[in-house]
Amino acid sequence: MASADRATESEESLVSLYRPSTILPIARHRDALLYLVENYPVTIVVGQTGSGKTTQLPQYLHQARWTEEGKIIACTQPRRVAATTVATRVAEEMGVRLGEEVGYSIRFEDMTSPRTRIKYMTDGMLLREALVDPLLSRYSVVMIDEAHERSLSTDVLLGILKKIRRRRKDLRIVVSSATLQAEEFARFFGDEGESGEEERGGNRDEGDGDGGRKELAKIISLEGRCYPVDVLYLEEPAENYLEKAMQTVFDIHLKARSMNMHFPDKPSNVQALTSTLNKYRRVKGTFWREEIETAISTIMERAGDLHPRAPQILPLPLYAGLPSDEQLAVFDPAPENHRKVIVSTNIAEASVTIENIVFVIDCGFVKLRAFDPRTGIEALSVVPVSRASATQRAGRAGRTRTGKCFRLYTQRAFNDVMTEMGVPEIQRSNLAPVLLQLKALGIDNVVRFDFITPPPSELMARALELLFSLGALDDYARLTKPLGLRMAEMPVDPMTAKILLNSVNFQCTDQILSIAAMTSVQNVFITHEGSKKPAESAKRKFAVEEGDHLTLLNVYQAFAPKFNKPNAAKWCKDHYLNFRALSRAVSVCQQLRRYLDKFNLRVSSEGGGGTPTGEGIRRCLATGYFAHAARMQPDGSFRSVNGMQLWAHPSSVMFNRKADWVVFHEVVETGKKTFIRDVTVIEKDWLLEYAPGFYQLRK
DNA sequence: GAGCACTGC
Incomplete structure (x- = not known):
C-alpha cells in the first residue's frame, strides 16, 4: 500500500500502454493459487488494485477445470459497475462473447446463459440466489472480491458461506482482502469448532474437533502494482478545510516544483513535472453539493488571476447526484495547457477511478449513514476517516506514477484520532x-x-x-x-415490502407500486443551472397538499405513459425532472409488480386510492411506516415517537406547512438540523389501529 | 426559508 514509509524506488520505466495478462503480478503465483484452492477450503488473497486477481483468478480456476460438470465460478463485487466492466474485460481476454462462457448478473441485467462458467455478480445478487438455492449448489468456487470493504451483503455472505461449507465439502471459497484484514478473515474461517478433515471425513458430526485438525484457511499475498506516494501533513489543524483545500490547489499549481512551503515537515522530494500537465483531485468527505460547487466557482474566479500564458486550471465537480454526462467530463482529457482539478465526494474513493491523478488532497472526513438504535432511525453523520481509508485515498495518487498526497490534518490526528479501520456497515445499519x-x-x-x-x-x-x-x-x-x-423475497426494505403486500387490502396496488418505486430512486426533481424559480413552480404543479408520497405519485403517473416515447427526456427536462431517475423508477415498479403477480395478489387500483385525499393510500403507508411517525410541535418542528426533534426538509411539500401527525420515508442529518424527507399527513388513530403493539411497547 | 456520503436487491 502506498504510504509515507514506502520505499521510494520508482517503476516508471516499466510503464507500458498494454500489459498482457501473462506479466501481471498474479501470473507468477498461478500455481501457488491453484494449489491452495485445491487443498484448502478457503483461500484469502491479498492483492491491490492492479494485481489482476479479479480478472485472472477466475480464469485460472476455469483452466484448472473447476468448471467441469456444469459448475460455475462466482466472483462477487460490491458495485454493479465493477461486475459489468470486469466481465466485459474477461470475455475479451478469453475471446468469447459476453454472456456466454463469461457473464455477469446484476439487478435488472442478467447477462448469463446456460453456457456461462465464470459469473461476475453483485454480492447482493448472490445473496438473493441463496434464497432459491440455499447451498449455492451451482457454484464450485465462490470468490468474494473486495471483502475488505465490508459491505453489508459481503458480511452476510461470508457468514452464510461458512455455514454452507460445513454441508458442502466440495465448495471452495476465495476471499480477496486488503493486507490489514487478511488475518481476520483467516481466523473467521479457520475457527470452525469442528473437524477440519473435510476431504476425507465429510460425514463427521459438527463439533467433533479432536485431533487431525487441519488449517482451513490460507493467506496468499500478490504483489501489487502502484507507485510510491509521498504523504504530507499540516503542522496545525486547518480552521477552514474548504479554504485550505483551495489554497492547496493553487499551491500545487503554482509551486509544484518547490511545494514544501506549506508542508514543512517533509523534505520537498518534488516530482519533476513533464511537459504534459498532471491532474489532481481532492477526495473529500464533508462537503456537499453546494460546497463542491462553491469550491468550483471560487477556484474558477481565482484562476482568473493566473497569467494568460501560464498553465491554467480546469476545475470539475464530481458527485453522485450530478447528471451522468457531467460526471463523465472528469474523464475527458484536459485542454492543452490546463490542469484538471476534480473536486469530489467520496464517490471517487472506491467507485470511480480517474487515471493520471498525481496529487490528492484529503480533508480527512467522511459522511456515514448510521442507524441509531435509540431512535430507531438511520441518519448521516460526519466522522474522521479511518487510517485504512486515508491510505486508500492516498493510493489514488500513485496509479500512474509517483504522486503526492496532502492531508489537511496533522500527523498527530492521523495517529491518535483516527481508528485503524472503519466500523463495518453491519455494525451501524438497520x-x-x-x-x-x-x-x-x-x-x-x-x-x-x-x-x-x-x-x-x-x-x-x-x-x-x-x-x-x-x-x-x-x-x-x-x-x-x-x-x-414474501417480505423477505421482495427487493425492498421491510417497511416498503409491507405496504406493497398490504396495498391489496386498500385497493391501491398500482399507486403503492409507483410510490415504492419513486421513493427508492434519488434526485427526482432537478434544477437547471441558475433556474431555481421555474423549477420550484414546475414542482408545484405536481404538489399535493397531503404530502410528498402523493406528489411523487403524481409525477410518476404523468411520466409513465411517456416512458419509451421519443420525447420523454425532453418532457422531463421541461418539467425539471430527472429522466434517468424516473426511468429507473419504471424498472423498479415493473420488477415489484412481478413479485405481486407471483404471489397471486390481484393488482387492483380501484377504491380507496382514488379518493381526492388519497386516504386509502395514506392509510396503507401508515401500515408500514408507523415506526417513522412524528407529530408537529407549536414551533413547526416535528417530534418523533422517540422524542427526536425533526424538521421537514426544504424539498418537502410539507416544508412550512401545518400538519398534525405525519409519516416519513427517511431522515437526513446535516450540521445543525435533522430533516425528514418524503413526508405525508396521516391520522393518529391509524397508528394505533395498524400498529397497536408497537405503540403499546413505547407508550 | 434551507440544502440531501456511497452502494445494493
Whole structure:
C-alpha cells in the first residue's frame, strides 16, 4: 500500500500502454493459487488494485477445470459497475462473447446463459440466489472480491458461506482482502469448532474437533502494482478545510516544483513535472453539493488571476447526484495547457477511478449513514476517516506514477484520532432487512449467527422488534407465512415490502407500486443551472397538499405513459425532472409488480386510492411506516415517537406547512438540523389501529 | 426559508 514509509524506488520505466495478462503480478503465483484452492477450503488473497486477481483468478480456476460438470465460478463485487466492466474485460481476454462462457448478473441485467462458467455478480445478487438455492449448489468456487470493504451483503455472505461449507465439502471459497484484514478473515474461517478433515471425513458430526485438525484457511499475498506516494501533513489543524483545500490547489499549481512551503515537515522530494500537465483531485468527505460547487466557482474566479500564458486550471465537480454526462467530463482529457482539478465526494474513493491523478488532497472526513438504535432511525453523520481509508485515498495518487498526497490534518490526528479501520456497515445499519433475509434462509437463531463482526445487540433487538411489529415474525420470532416470507423475497426494505403486500387490502396496488418505486430512486426533481424559480413552480404543479408520497405519485403517473416515447427526456427536462431517475423508477415498479403477480395478489387500483385525499393510500403507508411517525410541535418542528426533534426538509411539500401527525420515508442529518424527507399527513388513530403493539411497547 | 456520503436487491 502506498504510504509515507514506502520505499521510494520508482517503476516508471516499466510503464507500458498494454500489459498482457501473462506479466501481471498474479501470473507468477498461478500455481501457488491453484494449489491452495485445491487443498484448502478457503483461500484469502491479498492483492491491490492492479494485481489482476479479479480478472485472472477466475480464469485460472476455469483452466484448472473447476468448471467441469456444469459448475460455475462466482466472483462477487460490491458495485454493479465493477461486475459489468470486469466481465466485459474477461470475455475479451478469453475471446468469447459476453454472456456466454463469461457473464455477469446484476439487478435488472442478467447477462448469463446456460453456457456461462465464470459469473461476475453483485454480492447482493448472490445473496438473493441463496434464497432459491440455499447451498449455492451451482457454484464450485465462490470468490468474494473486495471483502475488505465490508459491505453489508459481503458480511452476510461470508457468514452464510461458512455455514454452507460445513454441508458442502466440495465448495471452495476465495476471499480477496486488503493486507490489514487478511488475518481476520483467516481466523473467521479457520475457527470452525469442528473437524477440519473435510476431504476425507465429510460425514463427521459438527463439533467433533479432536485431533487431525487441519488449517482451513490460507493467506496468499500478490504483489501489487502502484507507485510510491509521498504523504504530507499540516503542522496545525486547518480552521477552514474548504479554504485550505483551495489554497492547496493553487499551491500545487503554482509551486509544484518547490511545494514544501506549506508542508514543512517533509523534505520537498518534488516530482519533476513533464511537459504534459498532471491532474489532481481532492477526495473529500464533508462537503456537499453546494460546497463542491462553491469550491468550483471560487477556484474558477481565482484562476482568473493566473497569467494568460501560464498553465491554467480546469476545475470539475464530481458527485453522485450530478447528471451522468457531467460526471463523465472528469474523464475527458484536459485542454492543452490546463490542469484538471476534480473536486469530489467520496464517490471517487472506491467507485470511480480517474487515471493520471498525481496529487490528492484529503480533508480527512467522511459522511456515514448510521442507524441509531435509540431512535430507531438511520441518519448521516460526519466522522474522521479511518487510517485504512486515508491510505486508500492516498493510493489514488500513485496509479500512474509517483504522486503526492496532502492531508489537511496533522500527523498527530492521523495517529491518535483516527481508528485503524472503519466500523463495518453491519455494525451501524438497520438490521431489519438482514435479519429478515437470514430468517428466510432458514437461519432461525439469528442472534447466534456467525457474523465476522457481530453487530451490537441493541441493533439486533431493534430489528427484531420492528419485524415483529410489521408482522413478519411471530411471537416466537419465527418467520410468518406467507407475509414474512414474501417480505423477505421482495427487493425492498421491510417497511416498503409491507405496504406493497398490504396495498391489496386498500385497493391501491398500482399507486403503492409507483410510490415504492419513486421513493427508492434519488434526485427526482432537478434544477437547471441558475433556474431555481421555474423549477420550484414546475414542482408545484405536481404538489399535493397531503404530502410528498402523493406528489411523487403524481409525477410518476404523468411520466409513465411517456416512458419509451421519443420525447420523454425532453418532457422531463421541461418539467425539471430527472429522466434517468424516473426511468429507473419504471424498472423498479415493473420488477415489484412481478413479485405481486407471483404471489397471486390481484393488482387492483380501484377504491380507496382514488379518493381526492388519497386516504386509502395514506392509510396503507401508515401500515408500514408507523415506526417513522412524528407529530408537529407549536414551533413547526416535528417530534418523533422517540422524542427526536425533526424538521421537514426544504424539498418537502410539507416544508412550512401545518400538519398534525405525519409519516416519513427517511431522515437526513446535516450540521445543525435533522430533516425528514418524503413526508405525508396521516391520522393518529391509524397508528394505533395498524400498529397497536408497537405503540403499546413505547407508550 | 434551507440544502440531501456511497452502494445494493
